[in-house]
Amino acid sequence: MSDVTNILASLKQKKYAPVYFLCGSEPYFIDQVSDYIEDNVLDEGEKGFNQMVIYGKEATMEEVLENAKRFPMMSDYQVIIVKEAQHLVKQLAKLESYIEQPQPTTILVFAYKYKTPDGRSKITKLLKKHAVYMESKPLYENKVPAFVTGRLKEMGYQIDPNATRMLVEFLGNDLGKINNELSKLALVHSKEQPITPQVIEDNIGISKDYNNFELRKALGVRDVVKVHRIINYFAENPKENPFVLTTAQLYSFFVQLLKVHTLKDMNPQAVAKAAGVNPFFVQEIITAAKNYPMKYCSRAIKVIRDMDVKSKGVGTHQADPTDLLKEAMVNIMSK
Known part of the structure; x- marks a missing residue:
């Protein structure tokens, strides 16, 4: 996100680069930068003659470059945004000469979503050297x-x-x-x-009382009644509460507790950092850690892994997710 922040800060200061190459698997940040350029670089009077959106699926690199080499009309800049630029992957090499000597009055933006170009290629090295090159990655x-x-x-x-x-x-x-x-x-x-x-x-439409975090919280304080109440709600609303997500959340919860158990000092700041949670939720983690010593956390992780394997049909036949979840909760909370 720091790249996005820096790029947007420069754009807001009207410090423009001739070429922006925005790529990667997280489209949100690509849209954030390209939309800002599309909406803010030129005023409404300038956009009619000097702003163009080209779709990579419908154009060639020659057409992109032909437009990029034009001069703006009654404006300091022209803006060319190439959306769906990933469809031009086989034509990227044709950019090489332009990247080295771009038209200074053109702001050329490539929105290259869901992938990145080959880092070993000459064009990628040139883009990283001469253009504003941003690789947009999903947030953890x-x-x-x-x-x-x-x-x-x-x-x-x-x-x-x-x-x-x-x-x-x-x-x-x-x-x-x-x-x-x-x-x-x-x-x-x-x-x-x-x-x-x-x-x-x-x-x-998300239930504030019946969700995976409430399940983790109830599990952490060994509230058997609430745990089973939440599981029954999940069984009645499977689309909103997929089993695979619940499994992942439970596994993550006990991994967090194991990390907390490795701490010498259980002060709230250290716990928040080890568990990777907002300090607001530290007391929940500390309470759960007290209720589940390290050996119980290890056992819980094994139970969750076994549940996951059974849900995929290994060692059982047409196992019901609700039954598997209830069985796992009983095994985890038993002493």
Whole structure:
């Protein structure tokens, strides 16, 4: 994200480069930069003659370069944005001479999504040397909560940590989807009030009481009744609560506890860092660590792995996910 931040900061200062090559598997950051250029470099009067969007699926590199070499009309710059540029992968080498001597009054942007060009090729080396080259990578899950709070802060909103956790669990690290949901929330929720779990439940449809984080919390305090209540809710709403996601969350939970058990000092800051959680949730982790000593965490991880294997049909026949989950919870919570 630092590359995105630096690029946007330069653009806002009107420091433009002749070529931007935006690539990688996370389309959100690519769109963030290309959309900013499309919306802000030229004013509305200049865009009619000096801004063009080309789609790589429908164009050739020769056409792109022919337009890039033109001079702007009654403007300091012309902007050419090549969307779906990954479809030009076999023609990238034709960029070599232009990259070394680009048209200084053209801002040429390639939105090369879902992949990166061959790093060994001459053109990629030239792009890295002479252009603004950005490789957009997905955020690790533990970085997504900060993205959510940061994005909402930009929009003028505050969000409760539990609400953030609900969003991240439900939407994963798909930043485009997260941004869309946050934009929808902004249409219906006042900036005067923080976004709470109830707001998320009312507007996005995620249950604030029956989700994987509530399951982990109930498991951590050995609340047998609540654990089984949540599992029954999952059984009734399997599409919103996929078994594979629950398995991953449970595995991650006990791995976190194992990391905490390796600490010599169980102060909140050290626990938050070891577990990779917001300090707001440290007490939950400390309580769970007390309830599950290291050997129990190791056993729990084995139980979860066995459950995962059985769910895939290994060593059993048509195992029901709910039954597997209930059996695993009993084995994990037994002493």
